Amino acid sequence: MKHYNVGIIGATGMVGQRFATLLENHPWFTVTVLAASPRSKGKTYEEAAGSRWAMTTPMPESMKKMVLMDATADIKEIASKVDFVFCAVDMKKDEIKALEEAYAKAECPVVSNNSAHRFTDDVPMVVPEINPEHIEIIKAQRERLGTKKGFIAVKSNCSIQSYVPALEPLRKFGITKVLACTYQAISGAGKTFETWPEMVDNLIPYIGGEEEKSEQEPLKVWGRIEGNKIVKASAPAITTQCLRVPVSNGHTAAVFVSFEKKPSKEEILKCWKEFSGVPQELELPHAPKQFLNYFEENDRPQAKLDRDLEGGMAVSIGRLREDTQYDYKFVCLSHNTLRGAAGGAVLLAELLAAKGYFD
Numbered sequence: 001m002k003h004y005n006v007g008i009i010g011a012t013g014m015v016g017q018r019f020a021t022l023l024e025n026h027p028w029f030t031v032t033v034l035a036a037s038p039r040s041k042g043k044t045y046e047e048a049a050g051s052r053w054a055m056t057t058p059m060p061e062s063m064k065k066m067v068l069m070d071a072t073a074d075i076k077e078i079a080s081k082v083d084f085v086f087c088a089v090d091m092k093k094d095e096i097k098a099l100e101e102a103y104a105k106a107e108c109p110v111v112s113n114n115s116a117h118r119f120t121d122d123v124p125m126v127v128p129e130i131n132p133e134h135i136e137i138i139k140a141q142r143e144r145l146g147t148k149k150g151f152i153a154v155k156s157n158c159s160i161q162s163y164v165p166a167l168e169p170l171r172k173f174g175i176t177k178v179l180a181c182t183y184q185a186i187s188g189a190g191k192t193f194e195t196w197p198e199m200v201d202n203l204i205p206y207i208g209g210e211e212e213k214s215e216q217e218p219l220k221v222w223g224r225i226e227g228n229k230i231v232k233a234s235a236p237a238i239t240t241q242c243l244r245v246p247v248s249n250g251h252t253a254a255v256f257v258s259f260e261k262k263p264s265k266e267e268i269l270k271c272w273k274e275f276s277g278v279p280q281e282l283e284l285p286h287a288p289k290q291f292l293n294y295f296e297e298n299d300r301p302q303a304k305l306d307r308d309l310e311g312g313m314a315v316s317i318g319r320l321r322e323d324t325q326y327d328y329k330f331v332c333l334s335h336n337t338l339r340g341a342a343g344g345a346v347l348l349a350e351l352l353a354a355k356g357y358f359d
């Protein structure tokens with residue numbers, strides 16, 4: 001496989017730090033640029049992010065002395081040094097939209113964690129096991145942007161990464177409606193218990209914008225390419241409630257689902273066990289061998305015990321049983337900053353690399 005030089009835009013943040021640790025020994029990608037806000041420009045990575053390092057593994061030695069660039073002012077220089085960038089910045093939505101388009105127009109592909117472009121018609125929002133074919137819309141996006149190489153591809157919100165994978169192999173039974181309550185970790189807000197002490201022994205029943213994302217994003221992921229846009233699926237009907245809970249990492253979802261043709265419990269378990277996608281077929285470096293993992297124990301999955309399954313890239317499911325109002329209910333869990341953020345973006349970049357989109 002060819003090697004690619006990559007940049008991390010937003011390297012000092014929570015997701016940026018995850019990118020740094022995931023890319024430290026990556027077989028295909030080498031980090032050659034770190035960038036963040038003008039506040040960090042000119043500082044070494046150690047100076048800029050050392051005191052707020054939130055990962056359990058240390059800052060990569062190879063990056064400690066790298067000098068941070070300004071994500072906005074240095075776009076041309078950054079684009080000249082890398083084959084593509086990962087982007088995870090905390091800025092206003094319209095600023096992020098403009099920033100990502102500026103990179104794409106500088107012929108630097110962007111693999112983004114940000115939500116700004118998730119509903120741009122010709123930007124693919126990809127969970128690589130579910131809708132890898134959506135990357136084919138990039139041709140139309142390049143035509144719109146007037147680029148040869150530059151484009152934007154995004155991953156979906158961390159909240160949907162727990163329940164949409166579990167629903168995917170059940171779509172053949174005709175999913176009619178879904179109710180999902182998510183219990184989301186504080187790292188999803190870029191926080192730790194040190195930086196957000198109010199979350200100790202607490203629960204906050206509101207995460208700005210999260211319920212809309214959790215209801216709408218699955219429909220784009222399950223949508224189809226028509227001409228130069230991705231058209232959202234019209235079903236199933238999805239309703240959600242999203243709560244912030246005192247967990248460091250790992251988003252849990254309690255899911256209720258009904259079908260046109262109600263499957264048996266055994267059929268559902270078989271679908272989960274046998275499900276695998278293009279990342280597994282291509283043996284992409286960050287693809288979990290077993291994507292969906294069912295636990296028979298009544299008290300699983302648990303965030304602390306199960307979030308790191310397969311390097312935090314697998315989804316854990318448990319407690320499948322019939323319901324009185326819906327056909328079935330179950331619980332699922334995924335690591336929000338690994339599968340749900342940086343890890344999901346790295347897997348998407350591996351898919352794009354394997355399909356030649358960075359060449």
Ligand SMILES: NC(=O)c1ccc[n+]([C@@H]2O[C@H](COP(=O)([O-])OP(=O)(O)OC[C@H]3O[C@@H](n4cnc5c(N)ncnc54)[C@H](OP(=O)(O)O)[C@@H]3O)[C@@H](O)[C@H]2O)c1
Pocket residue numbers: 009010011012013014015016035036037038039040071072088089090091113114115157158187188189190191336337340341
């Ligand atoms: N945390 C998660 O689980 C998660 C999951 C999915 C998606 N996301 C998304 O990923 C993005 C980053 O989240 P996060 O949790 O990593 O946030 P964070 O920890 O607050 O980090 C924000 C990053 O953005 C940079 N930044 C802020 N203002 C900037 C500017 N004007 N120009 C360039 N860079 C700027 C910061 O640089 P300085 O250090 O220089 O200020 C820092 O590197 C957000 O859009 C978030 O919604 C997060």
